[in-house]
Amino acid sequence: xxxxxxxxxxxxxxxxxxxxxxxxxxxxxxxxxxxxxxxxxxxxxxxxxxxxxxxxxxxxxxxxxxxxxxxxxxxxxxxxxxxxxxxxxxxxxxxxxxxxxxxxxxxxxxxxxxxxxxxxxxxxxxx
Amino acid sequence: xxxxxxxxxxxxxxxxxxxxxxxxxxxxxxxxxxxxxxxxxxxxxxxxxxxxxxxxxxxxxxxxxxxxxxxxxxxxxxxxxxxxxxxxxxxxxxxxxxxxxxxxxxxxxxxxxxxxxxxxxxxxxxxxxxxxxxxxxxxxxxxxxxxxxxxx
Numbered sequence: 454x455x456x457x458x459x460x461x462x463x464x465x466x467x468x469x470x471x472x473x474x475x476x477x478x479x480x481x482x483x484x485x486x487x488x489x490x491x492x493x494x495x496x497x498x499x500x501x502x503x504x505x506x507x508x509x510x511x512x513x514x515x516x517x518x519x520x521x522x523x524x525x526x527x528x529x530x531x532x533x534x535x536x537x538x539x540x541x542x543x544x545x546x547x548x549x550x551x552x553x554x555x556x557x558x559x560x561x562x563x564x565x566x567x568x569x570x571x572x573x574x575x576x577x578x579x580x
Numbered sequence: 581x582x583x584x585x586x587x588x589x590x591x592x593x594x595x596x597x598x599x600x601x602x603x604x605x606x607x608x609x610x611x612x613x614x615x616x617x618x619x620x621x622x623x624x625x626x627x628x629x630x631x632x633x634x635x636x637x638x639x640x641x642x643x644x645x646x647x648x649x650x651x652x653x654x655x656x657x658x659x660x661x662x663x664x665x666x667x668x669x670x671x672x673x674x675x676x677x678x679x680x681x682x683x684x685x686x687x688x689x690x691x692x693x694x695x696x697x698x699x700x701x702x703x704x705x706x707x708x709x710x711x712x713x714x715x716x717x718x719x720x721x722x723x724x725x726x727x728x729x730x731x732x
Contacts, residue, residue: 463694464671466653466664470601473654511674511692540678546689560682561675562600 455483456576457501461494461508461520462487462538467561471507471538471568478569491515495523498530505575510539510546521553534575538563586684586726587711593680594715594724597672602651610714610721616641617723622666624673624697628681630690634709634728636677638669644720645669670695676724 458475460468468487475482486501488494490512497503506524510517517537524530534556539546542560550558557571591606598604622645625637640648642665649660649668673695681690710727 464667464674466649466668466671469653511694513694540675540682540692541689542678542682542686543689544687549689561678562597564600 454576455481456504457484458482458486459494459497459501459503459506460485460487461489461491461506461512461517463489463509463512465489467509474565474568475572477565478572480569480572491517491520491523494520498524498533503533505534505536507536507538510537510541510550518549518553521550521555525554536571536575538568584711586680586728587713589683590676590680590711590724590726591713591715593676593683594713594722597675597679598648598717598722601675602648602672604648604651604717606715606717606722608716610716610723622669622697624666624670624695626673626677626695627693628677628690630681631685631688632728634726636673636680636727637725638673638676639723640669641720644717644722647717647719648672666697670697680726 460471462468462471472485475485484501486497488497492515494506494508508517508520517539521535524533524535535554536557536559537550537555538559538561540561547558557575559568559571595606598606620642621639622642623637623639625635627635645665646660649665652668653660653664674692677692709729710725712723712725714721714723
């Protein structure tokens with residue numbers, strides 16, 4: 454099964470690396486789009502049919518937590534699987550994001566194997 | 581705990597991030613290199629809030645920044661722009677600071693400001709609330725500082 458993916462991170466370099474690692478991990482994507490913050494992400498979501506969102510937390514304009522609040526409160530986005538990719542690995546943050554609906558959490562720095570494992574868990578049962 | 585006690589943690593965070601995502605292993609102390617600082621070095625810094633709060637920065641010579649960016653992006657030298665190198669050093673700063681704070685206290689959330697690139701290579705501060713370290717790399721060196729504003 455191929456997925457439509459949205460990568461949200463304010464670092465263009467990190468977005469490129471995540472995109473590359475998705476390919477290296479053998480993850481099958483049909484569409485892969487990017488956004489630099491939560492505001493851009495919501496604009497993309499309003500136009501594209503996305504299955505999985507990879508989001509950073511610390512971003513300008515609208516951070517990842519605010520983005521997840523918007524996703525959680527929008528019925529049209531109930532199907533979205535959200536994987537957080539962030540430097541913040543604190544228990545407090547993970548609790549908050551899990552409560553907001555995050556289905557997985559990858560901490561930076563990470564290697565392709567880590568991302569692949571998280572994706573396997575994230576998509577288990579979707580195929 | 582005083583800032584100087586965090587130096588091993590800071591060096592560990594630098595090594596952890598460089599090895600995992602940049603395929604670079606620090607080769608030891610490079611304090612002598614700090615005397616070679618020049619105006620074209622790439623300096624990135626950010627502020628963090630939480631427990632503790634403070635600021636954090638990384639400075640590298642341009643050729644070191646290029647190597648780090650190439651390793652991260654997987655680009656050839658010819659296609660890499662200086663803007664990309666600066667942006668990657670900002671992301672490196674973000675990851676090392678986040679790793680350091682997480683290793684310091686895994687229970688508390690923190691907020692990192694976006695990295696900016698107009699900072700000093702090392703702020704003119706002294707005392708227990710600031711620390712500095714320099715590490716040799718395969719090409720050049722990396723210079724890292726931490727300034728704590730709140731007691732920890």
